[in-house]
Amino acid sequence: MDQGDRDWWRNGIFYQIYPRSFGDSDGDGVGDLRGIIARLPYLTRLGVDAVWLSPIFPSPMADFGYDISDYTGIDPLFGTMEDFDDLVAAAHDAGLKLILDLVPNHTSDQHPWFTEAKSSRENPKRDWYIWRDPAPDGGVPNNWLSEFGGSAWAYDEASSQYYYHAFLAQQPDLNWRNRDVRQAIYDVMRFWLAKGVDGFRVDVIWHLIKDADFRDNPPNPHYREGRPPHEKILTQYSTDQPEVHAVITEMRHVTEEFDNRVLIGEVYLPLHRLVAYYGNDLSGAQMPFNFALLSTLWSARSVETIIADYEKALPSGAWPNWVLGNHDRPRVASRVGPAQAPVAAMLLLTLRGTPTLYYGDEIGMRQVPIAPDQVRDPFERNVPGIGVGRDGCRTPMQWSAEPNAGFSSARPWLPLAHDFARDNVASLEADGASILNLYKAMIALRRGLPQLVHGSYEPVAAQGDVLLYRRRSAEGVAVVALNFGAQPATITSSAIGFSNEVLLSTLMDRQGEKIEGALDLRANEGVILGPHQED
The missing domain is CATH 3.90.400.10 (Oligo-1,6-glucosidase; Domain 2)
Structure with a gap:
């Protein structure tokens, strides 16, 4: 089944949907597949290329779908297999790829x-x-x-x-040393690939193989009180075993049985271990998710170091990727603050590599406080009081100022942000200077500027709160300047290197401005300059 360019995932922008929270078509307060279909026109207006769905399979919902009781079905909460087939067809008709969450490490105890x-x-x-x-x-x-x-x-x-069970007792781990287990999951992959899905994001892929001798894990000498208790030990023997790479290669071979599919791995590991999960044309994952930006100190120098370390660690030919938010981590607008959220967006969409957006980040959704009697996340219920709850980043998409934010005709399964009547898709689309329209403008600029898609990454020395880099390709050079600070900053013309014009500012008001000398950045402003065609 030919669905386009083999390397489409290198050029595209991914968008993660948490299906329970995107669109509710049947009025039960929980999102579903028909609700997603109804919102596909929004995604095409936004300009993304691929949609990744968190699990939609039959599940007792002990961990909200990450405890699967049937790998080849659709949970009635989300709809039917006919609804899924319609979603695949509608997404492809809209020019969107569709990625499913594969959860092969564990099943439900009711499987x-x-x-x-x-x-x-x-x-x-x-x-x-x-x-x-x-x-x-x-x-x-x-x-x-x-x-x-x-x-x-x-x-x-x-x-x-x-x-x-690496997670809940209701989520027993599969034994991936058993060949029959492997073949059963590979058949699951073939089932969905034959239905036209364009690839998988593989949940906790680094967990699949455990130490054959089940040796005790060593204590974590850096554990701090107030952190989740499982961090008291290092997972030396329960995760990231050398044999896991042979398993991932087998998974890759399954996807290669079909045309133009992608294998993405969820890997929370330090960079030097993460990059081992990259493969080539016949092995490994095309994109082991790089989560470095999710937990870093939000400063120009910290981010600059992360980018440099990642670029240096990448194997030859490996393609980078970047993530600022997902269903497990606090919202980026809450982590960096609303004033810096546009700067974070410009960073994500101008770095070398494939960006993944988390639903709602494009409208600046913030972490929603969850009252104790409204907690749904089993992590928070099991380990209360230290702020590990993930409900706050999973709240319903804010579509409009209508009741329930236009998400549902019923009370949503999680509470809405108190400011949804102001911060929603309808109001922000009407505001030319909104963060939503900034995302649209950046995505459109990225699509039209080859430097931002396949150009090299060249850091430029900068001081203080400014992060500066060039993206260079045969078509010319673009410059990205990001002010991580709350004070104005000036960049000299020698640092920029040549005359430019402002292609886009995060404040949406300088397009076309000529920069002949120094570049003055306002507080919390990012700009893209260029393009400059070299001689």
């Missing part, structure tokens, strides 16, 4: 595979999961911890063994 595995030690599916006898003292097999609190081992009284 038929686990029901069989739990039925007896002799069941053929027993080895599809990870079972261990108790320790000599009758306790857990080792010191591995669940990311959602407590031990990662749950005791099954019927069989007198423990099973491993």
Whole structure:
């Protein structure tokens, strides 16, 4: 099935949708597939190229879809398989690619595979999961911890063994050393690829293989009180094992059975370990997600260092990617502040590599405070009081000032931001200087300026709160200047290197301005200059 350029993912812009929160078509307060279909015209106006959906498969929703009970179905909460087929067709008709979330590390404890595995030690599916006898003292097999609190081992009284769960006890980990497990998941991939999906984002891909000897993890010498308790130990033996790369290569081979598909890996690891997940034409993931910007200190020098380290660490031929927000981390507008959110947007859309936007970031959605009686996130429920809850970044998309922000005719499953009547798509589309129209302008500029798509990245020395770099291609040079500070800054003409004009300012008011000498940046302003055609 030929759906265009093989390297489309290098040139495109990805947009993550959390399906529960994007558009509700049936009035139950929860988003669904028909709600997404209805909003595809908005995505085409925005200018993105690919849509990535968080899980939509049948699930008891212990972790809101990341606990799958049927890999080849659609949860009725989101609609039907016919709705999904219509979504694929509508997305492709609109020129959009569609990416699904693949969750192969664990299933729901209500998946038929686990029901069989739990039925007896002799069941053929027993080895599809990870079972261990108790320790000599009758306790857990080792010191591995669940990311959602407590031990990662749950005791099954019927069989007198423990099973491993890296997350909730309702999410038992699959045994990826078992060939039958691998083939079953590969068949799942083929099922969806045959339906026309354009690739997968693979959840916690670095977790898939565990240490064969189940050795205790070492303590984390840098653990700080107030951090999630699972961080007390390093995951030396429970994640990022060398054998995982052979598994990812097999996954890549499955996607290569179909034309022009992409394999993206979720990998929360330091850069020097992250880059090992890159592959080539026949191995690895095309894009292991780079989350470095999600947790860095928001300063020009800190971001400059991250970019330099990433560019230096990339293997030959590897394609970079950048992320500023997702369904697990606080909203970027809350992390960096509303004044810096436009600067963050310009950074994301002008760095070398593929950018991924998180729904609502383009309208400046902020983290919504969640009252204790409204918490839905199992992470926050299991580990309360230290701010690990993810509900605040998963609240409904703010479409209009209408009741429930135009998201639903019913009360939404999570509370809305108090300012949705002001900060919503309808009002911001009507405001020429809004962050939404800035995103649209930057995406359009990126599409029309080859330097910003495939040009090289060249850092330029700058001082204080200014981050400065060039994007150079055969078509010429563009300059990006970002002021991370709340005070004006001046960049000398020698730093810029040549005469330019302002192609775009984050304040949306300088387009066409000629820069013959120094460039004056206002507080919290970013500009794109050029293009300059070299001799």
